Amino acid sequence: MAAQPEDKRKKSLKVLDLPESAGPAMARIAFRKLAFGCHPDLHGGDPAKARQLRELAEAHRIVSESPVSGPPPGHLWTSPPEPVRGRDLHYRLRLNFIQAALGGEVLLRYGRQIACPACKSGKKSDCLECRGTGRVQAGTTPRIRVPSGIEEGEILRLRELGEEGLSGGRAGDLHLLVSIRSHPALKRRGLDIYSEAKLSGSRLREGGSIEVLTIGGERQIHLPPHTFSGKTFQLKGAGIVRRAGDFTERGDHFVRVEAIRNEAEIRDAYLSSGRAVSAAAKGR
Ligand SMILES: [Zn+2]
Numbered sequence: 001m002a003a004q005p006e007d008k009r010k011k012s013l014k015v016l017d018l019p020e021s022a023g024p025a026m027a028r029i030a031f032r033k034l035a036f037g038c039h040p041d042l043h044g045g046d047p048a049k050a051r052q053l054r055e056l057a058e059a060h061r062i063v064s065e066s067p068v069s070g071p072p073p074g075h076l077w078t079s080p081p082e083p084v085r086g087r088d089l090h091y092r093l094r095l096n097f098i099q100a101a102l103g104g105e106v107l108l109r110y111g112r113q114i115a116c117p118a119c120k121s122g123k124k125s126d127c128l129e130c131r132g133t134g135r136v137q138a139g140t141t142p143r144i145r146v147p148s149g150i151e152e153g154e155i156l157r158l159r160e161l162g163e164e165g166l167s168g169g170r171a172g173d174l175h176l177l178v179s180i181r182s183h184p185a186l187k188r189r190g191l192d193i194y195s196e197a198k199l200s201g202s203r204l205r206e207g208g209s210i211e212v213l214t215i216g217g218e219r220q221i222h223l224p225p226h227t228f229s230g231k232t233f234q235l236k237g238a239g240i241v242r243r244a245g246d247f248t249e250r251g252d253h254f255v256r257v258e259a260i261r262n263e264a265e266i267r268d269a270y271l272s273s274g275r276a277v278s279a280a281a282k283g284r
Contacts, residue, residue, distance in 0.1 A: 009066040012059035024064040031060035083169035086113070089162040093176035095146065097183035101193070101215040101240050103148030107141060113163040114138045134166055149191055149242040149251075154178045185213055191240040191251025198260050204229060214238045214253045221255065229259035 013022060016030040035056050036042075038049040091110055099106065116136050118129035125132035142161055150156075155177055162172025187194040193215055203210075207225035211218045214235065221233050232254050239251025 005066060008062050012062040012066075015055055015059035016063060018063065021068060022063060023068045027060050027063035031056055081167040084166040085169045086163035086165040086172035088172040088175060090175045090177070093146075093156065093178050094181065095150070095178060096181050097186060097188070098215055099146065100150050100178070100180040101148065101188065103146045103150065105143050106146050107143050109139065109141050111137050111139050112161075115164050115166055135164070147242070149240040150178055150180075152178060152180045186215065188240070191242060191249060193239045193251065193253045195253070195255050197255055197257045199223075199257055201259050204257065204259055210257075212253070212255045215240065219253075223257065227257060230256065232256045 010020075013020065016022075016027060016034065018026055018030050022030070035053055038052045038056070043049040089110070089112060093106075093108075095106070113135040114137075116127060116130035116134050118136075119127040119134070130136050140161075144156070144158055144161075146156070155175055158174040158176065160171040161174035164171050185195055195213065197210055197212060199210065204223070204227045205225065207223045207227060209220045209222050212221055212233075212235070216238060219235060219238060221235065233256075235253040235255070237250045238253035241251070242249045
């Protein structure tokens with residue numbers, strides 16, 4: 001009388017040194033491990049080793065093809081957990097005008113899911129920290145580098161600053177949608193910066209040096225006598241500097257001088273920023 005399929009499976013599990021809950025994946029791992037130790041090529045064609053290898057192959061086949069029986073009560077056997085990649089996070093990054101123009105380091109502050117430090121993401125159902133989910137929410141404050149001249153609506157992708165993975169899985173990425181606050185005195189088009197300097201009529205007639213606010217700080221420009229209102233001066237290289245590999249692009253700063261015509265404009269001039277404006281309004 002032929003052996004019952006269950007008996008064959010039990011015998012094969014014993015050959016492969018596996019628990020009753022083992023399925024095809026574990027059978028394959030066990031077979032490879034054991035087969036390595038009795039491969040005839042490694043033992044000069046030893047017939048005993050060859051027979052053992054045939055037995056292992058047969059046991060592997062039987063376990064792979066037989067239905068998995070559940071673990072006996074009170075005996076829990078789990079396979080090693082699969083690595084789980086952390087999710088990507090999406091946040092908005094608000095930069096002021098100068099930060100976006102100059103670039104540089106920015107300190108971020110946001111919340112993300114990390115592997116539970118209490119149970120080391122063992123997903124213990126009685127863990128009070130994570131309630132068995134294996135993850136907890138935590139604040140993080142990484143420093144990131146923003147490239148100079150970043151534009152409104154650009155997306156910065158930062159590898160592995162998203163949610164932490166579990167069981168050795170890679171962390172997700174952080175995606176930042178850039179929005180840039182406007183500046184009271186400066187405008188931008190590509191890498192070039194634009195501003196206005198409001199000056200009194202007498203100042204334009206006499207000429208002299210005035211201070212101009214640029215993204216790199218205040219710069220002096222020299223006004224020749226009898227400068228007409230509406231004239232634009234160019235400060236070469238005082239705009240945004242953008243580097244791409246070995247290649248460097250430099251924008252310019254364009255400042256347009258305007259005569260102040262009436263009392264209302266003088267008040268506006270006081271309210272807008274830039275020393276040139278206030279110096280002119282004081283009649284210096
Ligand atoms: Zn936990």
